[in-house]
Amino acid sequence: MTGQGVAPDELPQVTDQLAPEPRANPLTRYAPPDDAADIFASSARVTRKAWQSYAAGLVNQSHGDLAALQPYLDSHVEDLGLAFRLTGDEQERSWPLNPMPIFIGAKEWDTIAEGLIQRADLLERLIADMYGPQQLVRDGHLPAAVVSGSGEFARRLVGAPPSSGHFLNVYAVDLARGPSGEWRVLADRVRFPVGIGYVLENRQVIGRATGGLLNSVGVRSQVGFFDAFREGIAANCRRADPRLALLTPGRFAQSYPEQAHLARHLGFSLVEGRDLTVREDKLFMRTIAGLKQIDGLWRWVSTRDLDPLSFDARSQIGVPNLIAAAANGLVLANWPGVGVVESRAMPAFLPRLARTLLGETLKLPNAATWWCGGETEREQVLANFDSLVISSAFRRPVTGLPDGRTRAGASLDPAERAELERGIAQRPIDYCAQEIVSLSTTPVLSEGRFEPRGFTLRAFLARDGNGDWEVLQGGFARVSQRGDLHTSLMGLGDISTDLCIVEPRPSAVPEAMLPPAKLEIRRDQGLLSSQAADNLFWLGRYGERAHQTVRIVRALCEQVATAGSALSANTTLIRLSNLLRSLGAVPKKSIGWEPSRLAGEALGGNEQPGSVRALAEREQRIAQLLRDRLTHDSWRAIQRSMLTYVPGDIDSMMIACDRLIERHAALSWLLADGMSRGSAWRFLDLGMRLERGAMLLQAVQALVPGSASAADLSALLDLIDGQMLYRSRYLTMPYIAPVFDMVLLDPVQPRGLAYQLVRIEDHLSAIPPLQADGMLEPPLRLARQIRVGLEGLDANVLDGATLDTLRSDLAELSELIGKRYFLHDDDALGKAPVRTLA
């Protein structure tokens, strides 16, 4: 551990984190109001030992100051980029994590797991019947209105079951532990197992932040689960080595960060609807190497939006004809329409359906539920109104529950109650009621002490390669500051907590020693979608443009520092400010402004599209689309906020410029060093090189419009870090021709134009070709032409017209790259959006 700020003589001897004499075990002072209703206080001996050892380890690790743990843990959360959004959030929030996991003994967990698997089987059969023979409805076991009432019921799919035979591949369940330790199901989540990615990340954060603490306690590993899930989808695919993708609604989705994590962890391509196209009832992904068939799709897009030709014709995020591809063997996990079992009314029928479909009783009961569509049930609900919670059966806004939220009957005032009763009388089918479930508590670290807080648990199941259900050994608990845990993921003030399953005798084989699976060694880079290539290219361009703009601002500040700020006497200042104007970094009307004002505006201006702040924001937005492709370190470097400086103070702005240039250098290094040399890296670098070349030409034209002073040329040399080299080459003050040669024509000058073209040509010739006729692709042909043309130029006779041609050539090259790689060439109209006629 570093950075704890402890004086050396205070350093404890951390040889054994579970030392027999820990500092006072904080859990001995923990006093929940009801021991039976607290998961720690009521735990059995072995599990209790795990709690205590872990708590003692935490104390040791924080040198007795538990309050210091939280910020330390938070920094790990931030490092991993763990984030989420609340509805309406502009920015992502970082994920609040409780350092104290919940421990459940293996035996208790295995019993729960049996109940979960039974429930998964039950839901699978129930869904198969609703989308098949509908015998349950016909025989009166399930009211027709409970099926048709759900907005998730996709009638179009009735009679067309998945060819894989599985409607469900992954399933999440919310559980509550009651006051006497009994477990109950609160909700079934079959559409999206929201939180499954956070489980993975929570464990990673806890692991990183607490060293070997979890291992020493003996906690079951979760690693195999995700492999099993992947194999479960792959096994259903028709091709032996299938291509799998995760379909996301896009970066504004609440759990987009989670989806990006999952895609990266599982090795799925992260795709949006516009990356995909259906041809002849097969699904393809648009990649830089043409259309590539996708065999399995983990969809995080709701059924309604999935296919505008099958469901909502207005959907802009779906894939036209996706359902036709699914009917033709495309694996969809989970199958569209399965959400019909998520309605609040459904649990009312599950005990009976378990008997009908499985001949068994539910091993894990759900909270007792009554659907008001039944006359007896309705009367019962009205008679016991005060001891129940009333909810909208299908989650829609209804009379008396205008936001579709659940309300406790006892909490309603007479007017609200009358309104609700009126609604129930008029449309009883829209209402159901549940018994009130009180929650067990768990110790949560709060300001250095453990406090009891109510919690719910989310468990996850996935089918493995044989189609059998596997339960994740752990899960994700939410503790609430307010006792309201009805939101699907995290509400304001909720804290997430890792769930650990304690093995009484830790398995003899440590994980790392497991025999390696027989995997075929491969070196391909995976698919690069045209969309991702496009984003990487622009990430490179914006990053470089921001960087170059900073360099120009720094040159401006240096001029002021060395020559004073009198504009009229100093052509260099005028030329630099013209350059900033032509880049859109400062307003058009800024002629005559003080240099310090210009510099401040170019760095932090809110209005100008070319200010460093605006460019950095665009860079960050694009980076969000590339979460699955950037390493954590580069991601963090990009997401750092803008530096501060004192507006008007040249010195502080110069320091800010230096820092920004350092930061850019660090980021370039991270990207250059951390990314494998595949197409993704090439597109990023391509964007960066192209932008650098274009900026350089613009700078040359602004600073040397025909004639130039030594100061103008020095400023130009500064932009390419070329002062030192120039002096060593020429031992004299700068002259136009030798400076031009260095800046534009010398192919070994890494910031010069010629070198950029060498790199561009190299990238373009390495990217997989589409054409099979052996001819050069248009972008490569043009890049080569430009590079060869540069080779033939003489710095002594370089004129404005030649520079103009070079600039327009680079612009054309950018266009050609866009046309060739970012759009698919059979979409003659380019990257035009999918439009709907409805």
Added chain:
Amino acid sequence: MIYSVQHVSTVTYAAPVTQAQFNLRLAPWPWRGQELHRHTLKITPLPDVRKDQIGPYCVNTTHVGFTSAIDSLEVVSEFTVAIEPSPVPDDGPSAAQVRAEALEVNSLSALSPAPYLFASRIAGIDSDIGEWANGHLLSDAGIVASAASLMRAINGQFTYREGVTSSSTPPEQAFASREGVCQDFAHVMIMALRSHGIPAAYVSGYLRTLPPPGKPKLVGADAMHAWVNVWCGLDLGWIGFDPTNDCLARDDHILIGMGRDYADVSPIDGTFIGDAPQTMVSSVDVTQAS
């Protein structure tokens, strides 16, 4: 009564569009009292893919797709149909009785009441519209009389005006301004009935163009028309009410499809890639063959 129907729809694009795909819902659904003699669907240019599908509601869907770029689409739907006037129904059970009976039908078929009880994409459950309908639907009168009284209220209180609404205007807006076209009237009536737990469905179809001698020309005859099917209990089943013309759909109405709202039966929708503005014109001609 035998009718010949010709419905021509033309979509044109300012520039060619690629990957155009459409759902056409123009082939008449078999309905009680309606005997279809023949139906043809002529599509120009000739599509590369053409698939006929059934459902998911009482609707025939023809899916067509084009692999090369197109700049226009013409769809000509022609058929001849014999209509047997349905008998004038009795008043039927009360609204409360219908509400209870609807839950007794153990079926999810496209003709069963359950699919038409709940909010759909366009026709939601709206408490204002529900309250407005209280006077008609809280009565003990038979459902046929109650629904007719609701229909009459819409017909009397709403102004038929083309151009104030489009196919994407929410019916709540038509309700607030008390004006619109057949589609709006049908949606408002459906929402009022569903708010009271009465199954109600959206019907698309055609009207006879020329009125019988001495009768006025029906409104909406020169385009596709819309009206409401109300489920009137186990005995009566579905009965058509036309709020635009304040009449039952008995022998002047030719049913094409029935769904929860317009979106389920819209005659043509689809997707394409491109930025070109699109325009759609259609013309309907219904002639009486005998």
